[in-house]
Amino acid sequence: MHGEAERTSVMLRDLRRAGLKLTPQRIAIVRQFAEDLSHPTAQDLFERLRPAFPTMSFATVYNTLDALARAGLAGVVRLPGKRGDAARFDPNTSPHHHAVCDSCGTVLDLPAGTLAPTQAAVRKVRHAAPGFTVSAVERIYRGVCAACARQPS
Amino acid sequence: MHGEAERTSVMLRDLRRAGLKLTPQRIAIVRQFAEDLSHPTAQDLFERLRPAFPTMSFATVYNTLDALARAGLAGVVRLPGKRGDAARFDPNTSPHHHAVCDSCGTVLDLPAGTLAPTQAAVRKVRHAAPGFTVSAVERIYRGVCAACARQPS
DNA sequence: CTTGCACTTTAGAATCGTTATCGTTACCTT
DNA sequence: AAGGTAACGATAACGATTCTAAAGTGCAAG
Numbered sequence: 001m002h003g004e005a006e007r008t009s010v011m012l013r014d015l016r017r018a019g020l021k022l023t024p025q026r027i028a029i030v031r032q033f034a035e036d037l038s039h040p041t042a043q044d045l046f047e048r049l050r051p052a053f054p055t056m057s058f059a060t061v062y063n064t065l066d067a068l069a070r071a072g073l074a075g076v077v078r079l080p081g082k083r084g085d086a087a088r089f090d091p092n093t094s095p096h097h098h099a100v101c102d103s104c105g106t107v108l109d110l111p112a113g114t115l116a117p118t119q120a121a122v123r124k125v126r127h128a129a130p131g132f133t134v135s136a137v138e139r140i141y142r143g144v145c146a147a148c149a150r151q152p153s
Numbered sequence: 154m155h156g157e158a159e160r161t162s163v164m165l166r167d168l169r170r171a172g173l174k175l176t177p178q179r180i181a182i183v184r185q186f187a188e189d190l191s192h193p194t195a196q197d198l199f200e201r202l203r204p205a206f207p208t209m210s211f212a213t214v215y216n217t218l219d220a221l222a223r224a225g226l227a228g229v230v231r232l233p234g235k236r237g238d239a240a241r242f243d244p245n246t247s248p249h250h251h252a253v254c255d256s257c258g259t260v261l262d263l264p265a266g267t268l269a270p271t272q273a274a275v276r277k278v279r280h281a282a283p284g285f286t287v288s289a290v291e292r293i294y295r296g297v298c299a300a301c302a303r304q305p306s
Numbered sequence: 307c308t309t310g311c312a313c314t315t316t317a318g319a320a321t322c323g324t325t326a327t328c329g330t331t332a333c334c335t336t
Numbered sequence: 337a338a339g340g341t342a343a344c345g346a347t348a349a350c351g352a353t354t355c356t357a358a359a360g361t362g363c364a365a366g
Contacts, residue, residue: 021313021362043352057316062353076233080240085324086352087233099282110281117294128263129252131299140291141270146284174333176343196323210345215324238353239323 007091008034011073018071025056029064039077039088039107065089077107079140097139103148110141160244161187164226171224178209182217192230192241192260218242230260232293250292256301263294 011034016022032045046061068074068089075090079100088107095115099108115136117125125134164187169175185198199214221227221242228243232253241260248268252261268289270278278287 023314023362025315041352055316057318059317059354060315063314078231078233078238080229080231085231085240087238099278099285099287101285102288108282108285110278121294125252125263125294125296129261129298131302132252132254132261132294132296133302134252134294134296135255136295138293138295140293141274141278141285141287142289142291143278143285143287145282149284149286174342176332178344194323208345210347212325212346213344216343219325 005035010034011068011091014071014073015068018067018073020067020071025053025060026064028053028056029061030068033065033068033074033089034091036091037109039090041086041088043086045089079105079107097141099141099143099145101145101148102142103144106145106147108145110139112139158188163187164221164244167224167226168221171220171226173220173224178206178213179217181206181209182214183221186218186221186227186242187244189244190262192243194239194241196239198242232258232260250294252294252296252298254298254301255295256297259298259300261298263292265292 008031011030012022012027015026015030020026028049029045032048033040036045038044042058042061042065045065046056046058049056049061065074068091069076073091073093075092077088077090077098078085079088090109092109095112097110097112099110100106101108115138117134117137121137122134125132161184164183165175165180168179168183173179181202182198185201186193189198191197195211195214195218198218199209199211202209202214218227221244222229226244226246228245230241230243230251231238232241243262245262248265250263250265252263253259254261268291270287270290274290275287278285
């Protein structure tokens, strides 16, 4: 069980282990990102960092997030529909699914024991798509979040 | 049970029912799209139509696909990862999930009885995200397709 | 503690996918 | 035939992301 603040240092350590240099920019991005469970876009993070790092380039944010994703330290979520179809990044690396609010677009994590397919899933896929080997099953729960249920935006 | 060719006429009929005019361009787009289970992008369709309709505008393809989607006659799929993150369109309106090949990006449909959440799903979401009302559950089966299993691209 | 260099950053331009604008055309109604 | 509405084509605009070239810097070896 990790304390919240540890996510940041674990991510920094693993970034270095992946052979990447720990620049001030990367440290700042990771600090801003690692504890953020709101699935921010690159834009979101860039804007939050700008006050403290007025010279930081947009590309640096993308590059860093891309590096994190390729190192397996972050996930990428893309959703059709709502306005602004920018990629959303997710620092949560434990197995989970996503709940998406059709009204406001909020994305929530839903912990899952595993993403490995069940026997039944493997059987079903084999039947409908012979030769396709399933390695993971992601789920998107669509619906309306608590806030929007009260006040539809 | 529909014959293949009927998808086209059903889609045209429903397009008109939705209050849209059946122009030659729309008819051509629907003819190209309705039987296509490969989840084409707007670009794909545009390029296939260009030989026969050299004057057709790119915007017309987008507008028509958008109209189809808003009329509930087509779905939109977006996937993180692979090259080119263009929206893919899906003429299949019966409940189904998607299998995505991590190697070549191919998307296959997997028929599902319903997308309605099971009791267990509702319970799990209620526990992890109190107040969130689930209306549908989409699944993405990730893995490797038959072709790529033989010859990784 | 220096030094060197491969890796990074920056700023801005370029590219990609998509949407909006606008003048023109097609068609339906009267 | 006139007027109105919807759709079209061409192209500009737009947001998101990637690329480029030049200048800067972490960090491992000395």
